[in-house]
Amino acid sequence: MYSTRSSSANHHHYDGVAPPRPCAHLSDYRERHGLKGFRVLARCLRIRPPGRASIRRDPREVPRCESCGVDAGRLFACLICATVSCWRPPDSWHACAHAQARPGHEIAVDVDRAELFCCACRDQVFDRDFDTTVVLAQKAAMELPKPLTNGTWPSERAMSLRKRQKVADYRPWAPDLKERALMGRGSVPLSGRNGGPWGLRGLNNLGNTCFMNSVLQALLHTPPLRNYFLSDRHNQHACLRKAAPRLCLACDLDSIFSAVFSGNQTPYSPAKFLY
Numbered sequence: 001m002y003s004t005r006s007s008s009a010n011h012h013h014y015d016g017v018a019p020p021r022p023c024a025h026l027s028d029y030r031e032r033h034g035l036k037g038f039r040v041l042a043r044c045l046r047i048r049p050p051g052r053a054s055i056r057r058d059p060r061e062v063p064r065c066e067s068c069g070v071d072a073g074r075l076f077a078c079l080i081c082a083t084v085s086c087w088r089p090p091d092s093w094h095a096c097a098h099a100q101a102r103p104g105h106e107i108a109v110d111v112d113r114a115e116l117f118c119c120a121c122r123d124q125v126f127d128r129d130f131d132t133t134v135v136l137a138q139k140a141a142m143e144l145p146k147p148l149t150n151g152t153w154p155s156e157r158a159m160s161l162r163k164r165q166k167v168a169d170y171r172p173w174a175p176d177l178k179e180r181a182l183m184g185r186g187s188v189p190l191s192g193r194n195g196g197p198w199g200l201r202g203l204n205n206l207g208n209t210c211f212m213n214s215v216l217q218a219l220l221h222t223p224p225l226r227n228y229f230l231s232d233r234h235n236q237h238a239c240l241r242k243a244a245p246r247l248c249l250a251c252d253l254d255s256i257f258s259a260v261f262s263g264n265q266t267p268y269s270p271a272k273f274l275y
Contacts, residue, residue, distance in 0.1 A: 025106035053114035067094040076108035229257040
């Protein structure tokens with residue numbers, strides 16, 4: 001992958017690490033057009049939940065490759081002439097063919113992801129100014145108020161109060177004297193096994209679930225989340241959704257926290273997280 005940076009930083013390194021080799025075609029595009037093309041492109045950005053950027057178009061319009069008419073796979077719009085071409089290696093390379101036939105038309109944008117792509121280098125490229133524009137658009141979209149159920153919009157004060165309530169919803173559990181006495185009478189201290197730390201338990205791979213397992217391990221050792229479930233803030237046996245047909249993610253999390261911090265160090269199978 002290639003990148004370009006602003007001219008004031010072209011010859012500097014960050015933290016002693018050399019910057020990636022810039023894409024000559026993107027550098028040439030910037031020299032000839034500056035930021036004008038990026039500004040026009042910024043007005044075409046559309047942010048979809050949950051913050052994913054794409055290129056805005058008429059809802060009735062289906063983008064298609066102008067060479068073969070395909071509307072599937074990755075489609076790129078040329079930054080110079082807006083020609084839409086497909087990129088489906090190894091079957092179709094119309095984006096590359098467009099760049100080869102028209103010199104100076106190498107840089108395009110993914111219409112579904114709003115990412116820059118060099119059709120000559122056949123690789124994604126990065127530009128600090130363009131990426132900053134996308135990030136600012138995503139940030140602005142995330143801060144927009146959401147309509148209420150009755151179709152009206154919340155006031156600024158109501159939105160501010162809602163944000164404060166979200167921050168204040170979770171409070172770490174601190175047992176009072178009565179709760180401490182109850183724990184002293186009804187608790188059995190867990191004995192460590194081989195001197196290992198609590199929560200050190202492997203997860204079985206259930207078939208291409210290594211990424212899911214790594215995410216679960218990160219969640220299991222996130223202190224606020226760990227303290228929440230180990231403090232019995234959500235008990236799967238007392239959950240009101242237990243009698244309902246709907247599934248409860250919090251119950252499944254309570255189950256895996258109980259299993260991982262039980263002292264048993266045999267690998268655990270998180271099968272409930274496959275549905």
